[in-house]
Amino acid sequence: MYANESQKPENNDDLQKLWQQSIHNDSIKLKAGQMILDIKKEVQRIEYIFPSGKWSVDLVLIFMAVRGTVRLFNGIEIGDTNKIIFAVADMIFWSLLAVRQIIVDINTSRFNENNERGYCRKQLERIRLQIMYIRYLSPFLTTILTLALLLSMWLDFRVWWALFYCCCIGLGVYMEILNQSLVKEKLLPLRNKLESALQQLNEKA
Amino acid sequence: MSAFQQPSTSTREAEFVRLLEENKARIMRLCKAYTTSREDREDLFQEIAVQLWKALPGYRGEAQVSTWMYRIALNVSLRFSYETKRRKPSAERISWIEETTPHPHDDATRERIEQLQRCITSLPEVERSVMILYLEECSYKEISAITGLTETNVGVKISRIKEKLLGCMQRGEGGAQ
Numbered sequence: 001m002y003a004n005e006s007q008k009p010e011n012n013d014d015l016q017k018l019w020q021q022s023i024h025n026d027s028i029k030l031k032a033g034q035m036i037l038d039i040k041k042e043v044q045r046i047e048y049i050f051p052s053g054k055w056s057v058d059l060v061l062i063f064m065a066v067r068g069t070v071r072l073f074n075g076i077e078i079g080d081t082n083k084i085i086f087a088v089a090d091m092i093f094w095s096l097l098a099v100r101q102i103i104v105d106i107n108t109s110r111f112n113e114n115n116e117r118g119y120c121r122k123q124l125e126r127i128r129l130q131i132m133y134i135r136y137l138s139p140f141l142t143t144i145l146t147l148a149l150l151l152s153m154w155l156d157f158r159v160w161w162a163l164f165y166c167c168c169i170g171l172g173v174y175m176e177i178l179n180q181s182l183v184k185e186k187l188l189p190l191r192n193k194l195e196s197a198l199q200q201l202n203e204k205a
Numbered sequence: 206m207s208a209f210q211q212p213s214t215s216t217r218e219a220e221f222v223r224l225l226e227e228n229k230a231r232i233m234r235l236c237k238a239y240t241t242s243r244e245d246r247e248d249l250f251q252e253i254a255v256q257l258w259k260a261l262p263g264y265r266g267e268a269q270v271s272t273w274m275y276r277i278a279l280n281v282s283l284r285f286s287y288e289t290k291r292r293k294p295s296a297e298r299i300s301w302i303e304e305t306t307p308h309p310h311d312d313a314t315r316e317r318i319e320q321l322q323r324c325i326t327s328l329p330e331v332e333r334s335v336m337i338l339y340l341e342e343c344s345y346k347e348i349s350a351i352t353g354l355t356e357t358n359v360g361v362k363i364s365r366i367k368e369k370l371l372g373c374m375q376r377g378e379g380g381a382q
Contacts, residue, residue, distance in 0.1 A: 019340035034301040
């Protein structure tokens, strides 16, 4: 009837037994200490790919503190117009960062992550927002910051401080380029895969 | 408050290690169903472990630990199966997983196990996830909670997939592992 023993039809219990026999707990060994270390590193890496926005706020805070200190110790008086320009630039920068965070929170909190489709939709929305942020908002923020830095350089001109400001601008441009490559290499392929996964899940549900 | 929400880091780590130790075979079986090579399997295992670690503080004990764990593991597996490129060289990532020799089975049993795995791997993603949960002896209610399908739909799907699976095993089909 059947060519060999292995071709016998299985009943439900047999299938479940067979499946569970395939891998046992004692056929896998985990090195717990190394595992925790690796996981913590991996979590940090993921947070870098999907930054929460907090690190950039920290950087701006540090920059503003350094800039304030420079002004204080240099004793340079700046005019009211320039003070207004700085205040407006800072306000735009902070507002955009805050708005971006609020949009991400609102747009992703409405998804129910308790099933595969909800999970896919939430991740897709996060990635779409992240791409939008990196492509449109981030260059705008960097431009504002660069202009504010150039203005600072002009107003507080000293060779060493000019070098410091140039380094800040260089770092900003480098981070911007890094962000743009992140979109191309990581986020767009991930978005395409999630879209395809969601489409298949919708079709088959 | 569940034990996972304890403020102490060492408690969280101990609970996490215990959870993973208790369920490592289940997770590895799931990984095997969604990957085709040992390297990918271990990468996926690590990815699941990372996501479980991240989700641990948010676990409020509303669902059973196994349901919560499967939900995360399946979501990660689904996402992983759509990723063509591995994100990191595996040499660095698999250092804490060691697969030892499995229990000795007779040739016929080993062949049936391999055939079952091949047939499972050949199923479409959604059917595969429902079937894996069934084979892991999850109730219809749990499968429904994990996949988002209704319990009736789960029942219908399981009987159809089972027929398909048994047919595949009898014909000796299934893609190469």
